[in-house]
Amino acid sequence: MDRLGDQARGRNTAVACFYLDFAARKEQSVARILGSLLRQVVGGMEKVPEEISRAFQEQKNVIGGREPRLPDIVKMLQTITSSRPTFVCIDALDECATTHRFKLLNSLKQILETSPRTRIFIIGRPHVRPEIEKRLAGRVISVPVGPNKDDIIEYLRLRLDEDETPDAMDESLEAEILEKIPENMSEMYVWPMVLGIPPHTIR
Amino acid sequence: MQYLQGRFNARRPPLFPTGALLSLSFQESIYTEQLPVYNSAASKERKMSQYNIDNSLSHNTNSFNVQNNYVVADEQSQLLTWLSPLEPKLRHRDIQERRVDNVGEWLLQTEEFRTWNDWSGEGEGDKAVLFWYGGPGVGKTFIR
Numbered sequence: 001m002d003r004l005g006d007q008a009r010g011r012n013t014a015v016a017c018f019y020l021d022f023a024a025r026k027e028q029s030v031a032r033i034l035g036s037l038l039r040q041v042v043g044g045m046e047k048v049p050e051e052i053s054r055a056f057q058e059q060k061n062v063i064g065g066r067e068p069r070l071p072d073i074v075k076m077l078q079t080i081t082s083s084r085p086t087f088v089c090i091d092a093l094d095e096c097a098t099t100h101r102f103k104l105l106n107s108l109k110q111i112l113e114t115s116p117r118t119r120i121f122i123i124g125r126p127h128v129r130p131e132i133e134k135r136l137a138g139r140v141i142s143v144p145v146g147p148n149k150d151d152i153i154e155y156l157r158l159r160l161d162e163d164e165t166p167d168a169m170d171e172s173l174e175a176e177i178l179e180k181i182p183e184n185m186s187e188m189y190v191w192p193m194v195l196g197i198p199p200h201t202i203r
Numbered sequence: 204m205q206y207l208q209g210r211f212n213a214r215r216p217p218l219f220p221t222g223a224l225l226s227l228s229f230q231e232s233i234y235t236e237q238l239p240v241y242n243s244a245a246s247k248e249r250k251m252s253q254y255n256i257d258n259s260l261s262h263n264t265n266s267f268n269v270q271n272n273y274v275v276a277d278e279q280s281q282l283l284t285w286l287s288p289l290e291p292k293l294r295h296r297d298i299q300e301r302r303v304d305n306v307g308e309w310l311l312q313t314e315e316f317r318t319w320n321d322w323s324g325e326g327e328g329d330k331a332v333l334f335w336y337g338g339p340g341v342g343k344t345f346i347r
Contacts, residue, residue: 017291018289018291019291027289028289031287032287032288032289033287033289034287035286035287035289036286036287036289036291038286038287039283039284039286039287040291042282042283042286043283048279048282052282052286053282056281056282056285059285065285067285068285068286073286108332112331112332116329116331118331119319119320119331119332119333120331120332120333121319121332121333121335122332122333122334122335123334123335123336124334124335124336125336125337125338125339126336126337126338128336129334129336132332132334133334136332139329139330139331139332140330140332140333140334141315141318141319141330141332141333141334142334142336143310143313143315143316143333143334143335143336144335144336144337145310145335145336145337
């Protein structure tokens with residue numbers, strides 16, 4: 001995620017990210033999720049686009065104001081992403097309610113149709129894959145991910161360094177941990193994932 | 204010091220907002236430095252009151268990406284809040300704090316990622332969407 005941000009600073013590119021959260025699924029309506037992406041892009045601009053500030057002023061006339069509706073947000077996103085290359089990242093798509101997911105993917109599709117310079121990066125569990133590939137037909141590359149052995153060793157090393165009771169650990173135990181866990185982990189998680197077997201079936 | 208912090212963190216209630224937790228551990232180190240006698244009742248009490256202040260300050264951020272109720276001052280931030288009241292930046296900061304450098308680096312070097320990333324936007328029917336999938340807890344979110 002930060003990699004995209006780093007390289008965007010050099011180009012005239014916007015990056016916007018959203019983390020879906022099961023616990024917050026009530027608050028995370030599709031209009032608000034996409035609104036949040038729009039907010040991040042607009043927040044990075046020197047001047048708010050005319051279309052958006054006008055819409056903002058107009059809703060103020062309604063008593064108590066009014067949250068922007070999904071079609072309005074999609075339209076604003078379409079306008080803004082067609083004038084500027086934009087990276088959109090969405091994490092934990094599986095944590096979003098099914099009906100929301102349907103709307104979210106369809107809205108992303110609408111944006112892709114009008115803004116060919118938009119790139120979308122989605123992260124999620126394997127079971128949402130068919131849905132993504134259906135809704136965004138022909139536009140998706142799916143890649144299985146998981147830690148490789150070096151990743152696990154790197155991670156374990158750091159955690160062992162942070163150990164709060166270092167006396168309980170001698171060198172041979174540490175060496176054993178660094179050797180055994182990555183070996184078993186890669187069998188348990190990485191291979192089944194590459195082969196497309198959901199990890200919970202092999203516990 | 205780390206041991207003491209560990210003990211304190213172990214007592215924290217579940218679902219404690221992470222933003223508050225980060226600021227708390229910061230306060231924590233100040234306290235433990237100033238007051239070497241950690242276990243005295245007075246310092247404990249002080250700690251707990253600090254804890255409560257932090258907790259009440261951030262109670263409106265009881266989950267990631269949820270509504271922010273701060274009063275916004277100027278027009279620009281009013282407009283941004285109107286676009287969406289959600290705050291995904293809080294969650295992003297938490298991930299930055301917790302991830303380990305270089306883990307998953309190899310994934311950013313894969314053909315799929317590079318093609319997706321370098322694409323100029325010309326031509327039709329391109330793969331504009333990259334979907335990374337993996338089981339729960341494999342660390343998808345934590346790749347830099």
